Amino acid sequence: MALCSVRKLNMDAVFINPFPSGEGLNEATVIPPIGLGYIAAVLERDGFNCMIIDANLLRLNNAEIIDRVPEKTPLIGIYLNSFLYDTVKDLTSVLSKKFKDTTIILGGPLPTAEPEMILREMDCNGIVRGEGEYAVLGIMRNIKKALFPFYGEISGAVYYDSNSGAIVRNSVIRIVDLDALPFPAYHLLPHFKFYKIRRRKSPSAPIISSRGCAYGCIFCSKDIFEKKISFRSSGNILAEVDYLVKHYGIRQLDIMDDNFAFNKARMIEILDGIIEKKYDIAINIQSGIRTELVDEPLLDKMKKAGVYKLAFGIESADKDVLMTCHKQINLDKVKEVVTLAKKKGFLVYGFFIIGLPGETDESFERTLEYAKKLDLDIANFCMAVPFVGTELYRMVNEKGRFLIDTERNISSGFYDGKVFYEYEGAKAADILVRYKKAYSEFYTLRKKIGLLFKIRSFSELRWFLSVYLMIVKGLFRSKK
Secondary structure (H helix, E strand, O other): OOOOOOOOOOOOEEEEEEEOOOOOOOOOOOOOOOHHHHHHHHHHHOOOOOEEEEHHHHHHOOHHHHHHHHOOOEEEEEEEOOHHHHHHHHHHHHHHOOOOEEEEEOOOOHHHHHHHHHHHHHOOOEEEEOOOOHHHHHHHHHHHOOOOOOOOOOOOOOEEEEOOOOEEEOOOOOOOOHHHHOOOOOOHOOHHHEEOOOOOOOOEEOOOOOOOOOOOOOEOOOOOOOOOEEOOHHHHEEEEEEHHHHHHHEEEEEEOOOOOOHHHHHHHHHHHHHHOOOOOEEEOOOOOOOOOOHHHHHHHHHHHHHHHEEEEEEEOOOHHHHHHHHOOHHHHHHHHHHHHHHHHOEEEEEEEEEOOOOOOHEEEHHHHHOOOOOOOOEEEEOOOOOOOOOOHHHHHHHHEEEOOHHHHOOOOOOOOOOOOEOOOOOOOOHHHHHHHHHHHHHOOHHHHHHHHHHHOHHHHHHHHHHHHHHHHHHHHOOOO
């Protein structure tokens, strides 16, 4: 698990998390590739030897990645999102020439949304859409039996038929029993201490207790999970927490669920189990929770369990914008929960999106004033990005104009200070003015000083400075 160790042992499968190129990406937060960890763990349980190359953390270029892949590797799997298209296209081109007898498969958000396009444009043997654990296991078993890699009903597989050459697109079968999956193969990754996130205690480890989201916001893809959530049991979650504490000495837990509080009873069971074990760990609810089921007793229990940071996806404080974006949220309830959480000493984040359809100067001002009145510790303002596969992408494609192509490679991140599209009467120049104003007016000198006084560790300070520098760079680039 050393940071830069290179192993050239014989492997059955190598999984790659590439390093993206582009500006405005969140380099202050780099978490382990949990999805690849799950896939590797399932293969290892079946007796296969696996390697994970986390080029994103190690900042490896494609030549350095290829140098780490053992020569006779039967299967190579590569993660691909919208920020990695150019990188992965180049990587697969070289890999397919050097490893001619190797099956190369791609998975992740972009190939899931546009499998036929990716299959045609990249030098790979096939795509796996959706959850990859059992699908990749089926491919690996076929390879070991000298069968066609996609023989049988491989869930989510998209590939060329070996006889006709036509593209075959298998249906996706959701994994219902998440408890049947082994814990991610973290032993194949660098130690947790090398990853980056806001840490109150170190090292920290991520955990995902559910998959999917029950809501229909236009800026999120529903191609695979639709509006259905699958849950791990509280007992399974607590077993993993115990494993992480005992085997890796983790002192902070980063919960990565889309909405950890959706099943309140299960959440309470998890919190009670952590309290009972007396781990004395810090808990960061990284991706946000809905406020509907949050009340004072739950906040008290969260505090007792070690939760120190809460985040809420608010997006806008204009009811018309929220309705257009299918964002079902009660702004009065958000205000009530945020006020109570602040009173109890939680660090409270709010997520906002600038440039959503229907946003005007007036609706933006309502959002900014709302954010300031909430007195959030951190207000995260990011540009709206119409990712392929989302309803937002389809809306812009039909009635708007793309300023940055998001179908393939996106070279600008959320914090690059770039406007991605214009929709109906909205103008890029106006949206950019709002983006700059949001940061300049929310983060007063008093607010910045207050944030410094809430830092409790050197790791937290380092993260804070990295985020501050990232945002300043983005605002500077937006002036060009």
